[in-house]
Amino acid sequence: MANDYSKRIAETIEANKEKYIDHLLKLVSIDTHDIGHGIEGGLEGNGQRYLEEVFREMNADEIVEDPLTEExxxxxxxxxxxxxxxxxxxxxxxxxxxxxxxxxxxLFNGHIDHMPADNLES
Incomplete structure (x- = not known):
C-alpha cells in the first residue's frame, strides 16, 4: 500500500511540476523582509496573501488569518x-x-519573513 501511495505522489509531482515551480518562483519573488530586525515591522503580509491565493486555488476548506499580537x-x-x-x-x-x-x-510549517539581502550585519 505504501508503495502505491509513493507512486501516486511521484506521478502527481511529475504531472504538476511546472505549476509547482511557478508557485515557488512567485513566492520567493515577493518581498517579505523584516524591517529593523522585525522591531519596526515587516512585509510578511505580502507573502501570506499569496499563500492564501494558492490555498484558494487548491480549494481549501478553510483559510484563517491569525494576526500577530503582543499578547x-x-x-x-x-x-x-x-x-x-x-x-x-x-x-x-x-x-x-x-x-x-x-x-x-x-502539517506543513514554514517561515515567510527574511532579512533584507543587503543587510550583511544580521
Missing part, C-alpha cells in the same frame, strides 16, 4: 520563543485546512 507573542516568550515589543501591523500567520479522504493529517 500572543508574550505567551510564546515564556518558552523562549517570539520577540515582544515589535510592530505587528500587516503581520499574521495563515492556516489552511484541506480535507482528505481519511482521518490522517499532515
Amino acid at each position: 500572543a507573542i508574550q505567551k510564546c516568550a515564556k518558552y523562549n520563543e517570539g520577540n515582544t515589543g515589535h510592530n505587528y501591523d500587516d503581520r499574521f500567520n495563515v492556516y489552511a485546512t484541506i480535507k482528505g479522504k481519511s482521518d490522517k493529517s499532515i
Whole structure:
C-alpha cells in the first residue's frame, strides 16, 4: 500500500511540476523582509496573501488569518520563543485546512519573513 501511495505522489509531482515551480518562483519573488530586525515591522503580509491565493486555488476548506499580537507573542516568550515589543501591523500567520479522504493529517510549517539581502550585519 505504501508503495502505491509513493507512486501516486511521484506521478502527481511529475504531472504538476511546472505549476509547482511557478508557485515557488512567485513566492520567493515577493518581498517579505523584516524591517529593523522585525522591531519596526515587516512585509510578511505580502507573502501570506499569496499563500492564501494558492490555498484558494487548491480549494481549501478553510483559510484563517491569525494576526500577530503582543499578547500572543508574550505567551510564546515564556518558552523562549517570539520577540515582544515589535510592530505587528500587516503581520499574521495563515492556516489552511484541506480535507482528505481519511482521518490522517499532515502539517506543513514554514517561515515567510527574511532579512533584507543587503543587510550583511544580521
